[in-house]
Amino acid sequence: MSAQEHVRRLWRGRGTTLPTPRRGPRQQLDLDEILAVAITIADTEGLAAVSTRSVAARFDKTAMALYPYVGTKDNLIALMQDHAVAMPTWADPGAGYADDLLAWATALFDVYLTHPWLTSLSWAESGQGPNEQDWLERLLGIMNRWSTPDATRVTMLYATVRATAATAAAYRRMSSDDTEGWLERAQATSRLIPDFRSRYPLSTALPPVDPDWRETPRAALTRAVHILTEG
Numbered sequence: 001m002s003a004q005e006h007v008r009r010l011w012r013g014r015g016t017t018l019p020t021p022r023r024g025p026r027q028q029l030d031l032d033e034i035l036a037v038a039i040t041i042a043d044t045e046g047l048a049a050v051s052t053r054s055v056a057a058r059f060d061k062t063a064m065a066l067y068p069y070v071g072t073k074d075n076l077i078a079l080m081q082d083h084a085v086a087m088p089t090w091a092d093p094g095a096g097y098a099d100d101l102l103a104w105a106t107a108l109f110d111v112y113l114t115h116p117w118l119t120s121l122s123w124a125e126s127g128q129g130p131n132e133q134d135w136l137e138r139l140l141g142i143m144n145r146w147s148t149p150d151a152t153r154v155t156m157l158y159a160t161v162r163a164t165a166a167t168a169a170a171y172r173r174m175s176s177d178d179t180e181g182w183l184e185r186a187q188a189t190s191r192l193i194p195d196f197r198s199r200y201p202l203s204t205a206l207p208p209v210d211p212d213w214r215e216t217p218r219a220a221l222t223r224a225v226h227i228l229t230e231g
Helices: 003-010 031-045 052-057 063-070 073-084 097-114 116-120 130-145 151-173 176-192 213-230
Strands: none
Touching (some): 003 073, 031 063, 031 073, 052 063, 073 130, 097 213, 130 151
16 A cells, blocks of 8 residues: 555545545445544554454455555554544634643543553654544644744643553553462561661652652653642
């Protein structure tokens, strides 16, 4: 599949139309339905479980039958990535820079938390589609409105949202056995290293970001946005 064909799929309905085969049988599948199935697999089983074969099997098709719709697996992942980050609708609070920025960051955080596999994709794997571009444009619009456009702030904010969402998703995956194991190790450390607090006085005296450790990532994101706007 050529780059042009892939871009036409990414931007379908947003300036381009889907390429159609010049010959052969009429297409029977819908690209949005294919991506919805692929995203469901990634959400429930992880990104490693996604392949053209596994997705095609949900439609009782072969991997080769899926190729005219999505191309290679890399093409499929890029299409999934952009499809999954479709921006929800929300109104900027308008009360201040920090509030508007936090509304943007929280919305993206929730998208990442819904589709945690998104945070496993590197920055170099941008899907380059319209939905991703919508997020950046919305962010820059907020910064321009408050006269604070800054590429460094943009990078810092994206990195913070991704990192906190990835941590929150990891916390969600923890079972009761995982939690108990962590507590057992912490208790064993206290018994075996009785001077642990005196060895590390600064880190052990650091107050928690949130009383509930499961809410720490979201609370940390909120605090980070305020620090960023104060700076």
